Amino acid sequence: MRAMRLRRGIPLGRTTLINSALGLLLVGGGTWAYFMISGDATPAQANTSRTVAVAQGTVTATVTADGSIESANTMSADFATGGTVTAIKVKVGDKVAKSAVLATVDATEVKESLATAKRNLDAARDALDRAEDGGDDSSIANAENQVDQAESAVAAAQRSVDGTVLKAPMAGTVVAISGAVGGSSGGSSGGGGGNSSSSSSSSGSGFVQLADLTKLQVTAGVAEADATRLKVGQSATVTWNALTGATATGKVSAISPTASSGNTVTYPIEVLLDSIPEGARLGQTVSLSVTVDEVADAVYVPAAAVRTAGGRTTVTVVKDGVQETRAVEIGLKGDAYTVIVSGVTVGEQVVLATVTSGTGNQQQFPGGGPGGGFTGGGFGGNTGNRPGNR
Numbered sequence: 001m002r003a004m005r006l007r008r009g010i011p012l013g014r015t016t017l018i019n020s021a022l023g024l025l026l027v028g029g030g031t032w033a034y035f036m037i038s039g040d041a042t043p044a045q046a047n048t049s050r051t052v053a054v055a056q057g058t059v060t061a062t063v064t065a066d067g068s069i070e071s072a073n074t075m076s077a078d079f080a081t082g083g084t085v086t087a088i089k090v091k092v093g094d095k096v097a098k099s100a101v102l103a104t105v106d107a108t109e110v111k112e113s114l115a116t117a118k119r120n121l122d123a124a125r126d127a128l129d130r131a132e133d134g135g136d137d138s139s140i141a142n143a144e145n146q147v148d149q150a151e152s153a154v155a156a157a158q159r160s161v162d163g164t165v166l167k168a169p170m171a172g173t174v175v176a177i178s179g180a181v182g183g184s185s186g187g188s189s190g191g192g193g194g195n196s197s198s199s200s201s202s203s204g205s206g207f208v209q210l211a212d213l214t215k216l217q218v219t220a221g222v223a224e225a226d227a228t229r230l231k232v233g234q235s236a237t238v239t240w241n242a243l244t245g246a247t248a249t250g251k252v253s254a255i256s257p258t259a260s261s262g263n264t265v266t267y268p269i270e271v272l273l274d275s276i277p278e279g280a281r282l283g284q285t286v287s288l289s290v291t292v293d294e295v296a297d298a299v300y301v302p303a304a305a306v307r308t309a310g311g312r313t314t315v316t317v318v319k320d321g322v323q324e325t326r327a328v329e330i331g332l333k334g335d336a337y338t339v340i341v342s343g344v345t346v347g348e349q350v351v352l353a354t355v356t357s358g359t360g361n362q363q364q365f366p367g368g369g370p371g372g373g374f375t376g377g378g379f380g381g382n383t384g385n386r387p388g389n390r
Contacts, residue, residue, distance in 0.1 A: 049318075049323075049351050049352075049353075050351070050352045050353060051318050051349040051350060051351055051352060052301065052302060052305065052349070052350060052352050053346075053347055053348070053349055053350075054299060054300070054301055054340065054344045054345065054346050054347060054348045054349075054350060055299075055300060055301070055346065056297065056298065056299050056300070056346045057297070057298065057300070058294060058295065058296045058297070058298065059294070059295050059298045059300050059332055059334040059337050059338075059339050060291050060293070060294045060334055060335065061229075061291070061292055061293040061294070061332060061333065061334045061335060062289045062290060062291050062292060062335055063222055063226040063229055063230060063289070063290045063292050064287065064288065064289045064290075065220040065221065065222045065226075065269075065287075065288045065290075066220060066285065066286070066287060066288070067218040067219055067220030067221075067238075067271075067285070067286055067287075067288045068218070068219060068220075068283055068284065068285055068286065069216055069217075069218060069280060069281065069282055069283060069284045069286060070216070070217055070218075070219050070282060070283075071172075071175075071211035071212055071213060071215065071216060071217070071282060072212065072215040072216060072217040072253075072270075072272055073170070073172070073211070073212040073215050074172075074175075074209065074210065074211045074212070075169045075170050075172070075206075075209070075210050076205060076206025076208075076209050076210075077102060077166055077167070077168065077169050077206045077207060077208045077209075077210065078166070078185075078206040078207045078208075079103075079105055079163055079164065079166050079185045079207060080159065080160075080162070080163030081105060081107075081110055081160045081161075081163030081164045082105070082184070082185055083105035083106045083107070083109075083110075083164060083184070083185060084105060084106045084182065084183070084184060084185075085103060085104070085105050085179050085180065085181050085182060085183050085184070085185055086104050086105060086106050086181065087103060087104045087181060088102070088103045088177065088179070088180070088181055089101050089102055089103060089104075090102050090103075090174050090177070090208065091174065091177070092174050092175065092176065092177060093173065093174060094173070094174045095171075095172070095173050095174075096168045096171065096172065096173075096174065096210070097168065097171050098168055098169070098170055098171045099167050099168060100167065100168045101165060101166070101167055102166045102167060102168055102174075102207075102208045103166045103179070103207065103208065104164055104165050104166065105164045105185050106164070107161055107164035107165075110157065110160040110161050110163075110164060111161055113157045113160065114154070114157035114158055114160070114161050116157075117150070117153040117154040117156075117157040118154055118157075120150045120153065121147070121150035121151060121153070121154050123150075124143070124146040124147040124149070124150040125147055125150075127143045127146060128140070128143035128144060128146070128147050130143075131143040166207060166208065168208075168210060169210070170210055170212070171212070172210035172211050172212045172213070173210065173211055173212075173213050174208060174209070174210060175209050175210065175211045175282065176208070176209040177207070177208055177209075178205070178206070178207055178208075178209075179207050185207055211282065213276075213282070214276070215272070215273075216273050216276055216280065216282075217250070217253065217270050217271060217272045217273060218236075218238055218250065218270070218271040218273065218286055218288055219268060219269070219270055220268070220269055220271070220288050221260055221266030221267065221268050221269070222266060222267055222269055223264070223265070223266060224259065224265045224266070224267065226292075227255065227266075227267035227269075229292040229293075230252060230255055230269060230290060230292060231252065231255075231292075232251075232252050232253065232254065232255060233251055233252060234251065234252045234290050234291060234292060235249065235250075235251060235290070235291050236249065236250045236251060236252060236271045236288060236289060236290040236291070237249055237250075237288075237289045237291075238250060238271065238273065238286050238287070238288055238289075239286060239287045239289075240277065240279075240280065240284060240285075240286050241284070241285045241286060241287065242284055242285070243277060243279050243280070243284075246277040246278075246279065246280070247277070248273050248274065248275050248276065248277055248280075249273075249274045249275070250271040250272050250273040250274055251271065251272055251274070252269060252270070252271055252290060253270045253271060253272040254269065254270040255267065255269050256268040256269065271288060271290070293332055293334075294332075295331060295332045295334075295339050298331065298332070298339040298340075299339065299340045299341075299344070299345070299346055300334070300337040300338060300339050300340060301315060301337065301338060301340055301344070301350050302336060302337055302338075302352055303333065303334075303336060303337060303338045304352050304353050305338075305350045305351065305352050305353075306328070306330060306338050312327060313327065313328055313329070313330055314326060314327050314328060315328050315340075315343070315344060315350045315351070316350060316351035317344060317348055317349065317350055317351075318349045318350070318351060319348070319349070323351065326343055326344065327343060328340050328341075328342065328343030328344060329341040329342045329343060
């Protein structure tokens, strides 16, 4: 009786509105359930195609790698005569001229040896004079031999004295010193003029190490598949990781014929820089991009527009709203774009990709994505990877 009294208390018009709302909810819920079960996309999730215009310009293919900055010309200088270091004339960072004195070691003993050698030479010459005055041929020949040996001893003693003074084998900047005053320098054999120096692309293990900071290069390791595409003389672009906006151009100057040791097979390469940005320092990390192939004035499309199946390469052309699968001949496969040798003309619209949602994901395209990458069927957004259009 209470329920009936409440029901009689609700106006007829309000009851109708409530019933209508409940009906709409039931219909909407049933529709949602149908789409969930059947898997059909809603109108907002329907398959869509994005088209781009066939363009003309320069298409490039590059090999990229991470590397570091080094001097292209370095030398290690070491004492030719070992001894106790008595003076170091330079410090790290100093610029020096060729033959400038870098350091010295105690020369007391070798100077005494030189004096003794000179006295022995004088005695040998006096003996030769006496043999020439009254001796026979055998005596003269023996005296001449003694003079030759004495002269060689003097020259060796002089080199030892000279070897106590370390001089710069090249003009450059001091990048390392491996000794201190009062310490011992072992010296190295075969050094003339007080120096034992070596030229290489990286600093060696000398007492003082010099580098030419006006000639820098990038050393990097590239994957074996990429190494086969590299040639000496190819152009490169270098970007500094630590210097905002700093870039430089260069050329590949060396490619190692053997792989470096490690878990992955890589081949060391060197790229000589054409210029040096302000703030560039030895050891800085950089990103390297070497142009291994390039086609100018080419007809091209994004790589995502090209499909290959069963040995047949095609693109989908859209004309007057109708899609047509068209066979094409392709050329260079660049980093983001593919050269079309024949089959399409500049300005034609080609299907870039098909986007299907349903999981909320969508395929990304060069130059942006659906809803923000292309304007009027052309390229947009990614100007950094876009070839030079005409």
